[in-house]
Amino acid sequence: MTARSKITTAGKKPIALLKVLNPFHVWGLGVGIVLVGEFMGWNFTVDKGGAYASLIACWVIGLLYTCVAMIDSEVSSTVAAAGGQYTQAKHIVGPLMAFNVGLYLVMAYTMLCAADALVVGDLLRSGAKVMGFAHLDPKPFVVLVVVFLSWLNYRGVFVTLTLNLVMTLLAFISLLVLFVAVDPWQQGVVLQHQGLLTDLPYGWIGVIASLQFGIWYYLGIEGTCQAAEEVRSAGRAIPLGTMGGMMTLLVAATITWFVATGLLPWQYLGQAYTPMYDAATLLGSAQLQLLMFVATAFAAIASANGCINDASRAWFSMGRDRYLPEFFGAIHPKYRTPYRSILFLVPIAVSFAFTGLLDQVITFSILSGLLGYTFMTFNMMKFRRMWPLGSIHRGYVHPFHPLPALTLLALCCLTYFATFLGYGATLLSVMSFYILASLWFVLRRYPYVRRAEQFSMPWPRPRGY
Amino acid sequence: MSLWNILGYVAWSLAAILLAWMLVDALLVSSQYDEEYLMSSREGGESPAVHGVLPEEGGA
Amino acid sequence: MKRHYVPPKQGMLGQIVDTAMVLVLVYVSLMLPLLFKAAAKVENAAVRAVDAAQATWESLGQNAIQQEQWIKLGYGPEKAAILINNRFDYTIDPVMLVVTFAVIIGYFIFLLKVSDQQYREVIAEKFDHE
Numbered sequence: 001m002t003a004r005s006k007i008t009t010a011g012k013k014p015i016a017l018l019k020v021l022n023p024f025h026v027w028g029l030g031v032g033i034v035l036v037g038e039f040m041g042w043n044f045t046v047d048k049g050g051a052y053a054s055l056i057a058c059w060v061i062g063l064l065y066t067c068v069a070m071i072d073s074e075v076s077s078t079v080a081a082a083g084g085q086y087t088q089a090k091h092i093v094g095p096l097m098a099f100n101v102g103l104y105l106v107m108a109y110t111m112l113c114a115a116d117a118l119v120v121g122d123l124l125r126s127g128a129k130v131m132g133f134a135h136l137d138p139k140p141f142v143v144l145v146v147v148f149l150s151w152l153n154y155r156g157v158f159v160t161l162t163l164n165l166v167m168t169l170l171a172f173i174s175l176l177v178l179f180v181a182v183d184p185w186q187q188g189v190v191l192q193h194q195g196l197l198t199d200l201p202y203g204w205i206g207v208i209a210s211l212q213f214g215i216w217y218y219l220g221i222e223g224t225c226q227a228a229e230e231v232r233s234a235g236r237a238i239p240l241g242t243m244g245g246m247m248t249l250l251v252a253a254t255i256t257w258f259v260a261t262g263l264l265p266w267q268y269l270g271q272a273y274t275p276m277y278d279a280a281t282l283l284g285s286a287q288l289q290l291l292m293f294v295a296t297a298f299a300a301i302a303s304a305n306g307c308i309n310d311a312s313r314a315w316f317s318m319g320r321d322r323y324l325p326e327f328f329g330a331i332h333p334k335y336r337t338p339y340r341s342i343l344f345l346v347p348i349a350v351s352f353a354f355t356g357l358l359d360q361v362i363t364f365s366i367l368s369g370l371l372g373y374t375f376m377t378f379n380m381m382k383f384r385r386m387w388p389l390g391s392i393h394r395g396y397v398h399p400f401h402p403l404p405a406l407t408l409l410a411l412c413c414l415t416y417f418a419t420f421l422g423y424g425a426t427l428l429s430v431m432s433f434y435i436l437a438s439l440w441f442v443l444r445r446y447p448y449v450r451r452a453e454q455f456s457m458p459w460p461r462p463r464g465y
Numbered sequence: 466m467s468l469w470n471i472l473g474y475v476a477w478s479l480a481a482i483l484l485a486w487m488l489v490d491a492l493l494v495s496s497q498y499d500e501e502y503l504m505s506s507r508e509g510g511e512s513p514a515v516h517g518v519l520p521e522e523g524g525a
Numbered sequence: 526m527k528r529h530y531v532p533p534k535q536g537m538l539g540q541i542v543d544t545a546m547v548l549v550l551v552y553v554s555l556m557l558p559l560l561f562k563a564a565a566k567v568e569n570a571a572v573r574a575v576d577a578a579q580a581t582w583e584s585l586g587q588n589a590i591q592q593e594q595w596i597k598l599g600y601g602p603e604k605a606a607i608l609i610n611n612r613f614d615y616t617i618d619p620v621m622l623v624v625t626f627a628v629i630i631g632y633f634i635f636l637l638k639v640s641d642q643q644y645r646e647v648i649a650e651k652f653d654h655e
Binding site for chain 1: 529530531532533535537539540541543544546547548550551552553554555556557558559587588589590591594595597598600605608609611612613615617621622624625626628629632633635636637639640641642643644645646647648650651652
């Protein structure tokens, strides 16, 4: 239509994501996605095996994630690219694995984002109820949360993740406030552990079953490496932010367990939708109740925000390599964000939120995460074998290899078994999804992918290939 | 109509406006810039660890 | 030396079809487990409602402190019974267990095998030319 010519590559540097983030943003991104799990969701472990099972799950899965954080810090401080584990898989294991890992990331985060938005909607509904309006329709608010956060993400990564940092910090501080408020050093005054803690109601099988939801305590911390192309110094910021985040979460998870099990009977706690808010209600303080209400909302919004950030980076990277339609590999010339991927995931997150299958969606999300951790074990073994220490520059080297990788593999197997106990049918249907998607990739998508260009790191030829 | 109902409509319209803003902006970008340029990013961005010289290999 | 692989360029329509394909797969696998579950849920709910009607704190095995917290939460024994009697069944079907693990292990072996093949091609093209 117009004669005006378009702005082209000629004479310009290639477009790139904006490098503006520091280690605190990485911490905010990692912890922000997860922290909502301490306000709700973790308590399903109590339902599965009792209060003590939940504590064991908290620490066993904590160990699983410590391995994840160690492995991830080493690999992603070396493979510093958006896409995180996807890019790692592409460089270390191979294209089909990479495609699957990319899908795990997108599915895990988009579904988590949907669940977070639902949480905000539910909170508003119960808030409206307290204020005398019984039948609030949460739908418009759920949509608004997803659209508004996508808009923020679209407009630039700095504001998005600074907001995340602030909200996450406030939510974390409010957990500490709740901890101090229950007078933790004195039993029997506010906390009633001696009366409320029971023996394991299902025995040890319940402990194993609770591992499935134990993932909630930490799911998403590994998303920190999606920011690799946007932090100022990836080799330093990613290990620092990830490990710092992991420590924060271990503290937060233990505090959460301690406070909640000291106030609520386990059968109630295990089936509550807003356990921390309920715990505050029992204390009879309106301020604490309001604090928990706001903190839960903040945690959920921060989580949805981080999920949009991570899912869009993974989708974008796959588009850039043509694993998915290359259309998605575009970067906004002004805001320097993967804007098409962000926009595309909006209707998908909203549709997941409205399927009414929350537990299905959550299980799909948890399993996608778990498949990703299983991948990390082979990834780490191959990484050290193909490029031994000293052959390439690593931003961080984790100690005790191969112990973390082997521990991780063993814990993953145990968690698959836990999922089998609770959601066997979902487990199989999720597996069939990834199997079909893999076949589709091999037969249909891979012909569009360039070969040598996939390997973008300036590394020497891997040993054994 | 109560306050909450009004808030619901406000939320719907805000969501619609933001979504429309993003869509229009995305279309404008497509009309002003060449696809080739929009997709010219390289994996690893400008990271020296990926495309530049590494500190310990700098002298080699 | 092997020829450099040049992929075909995909048109917009093909890109749209491929995107839709992923979405269809996701929704189908989300809906699938529902087919098994819907029937089981209705049965359970009916059984629980009958039990709950005659519950007392003693029959539910709640001690004094637990009772106190339930009451603070606004729960009487009838209402609490629904939560307390909602128990999981952890009996393991060995056939399903074997099938499930076979699927997971088979899936990963398939991934690693095919990936390795594709990866060798990538490495050959990248490094053989230099």
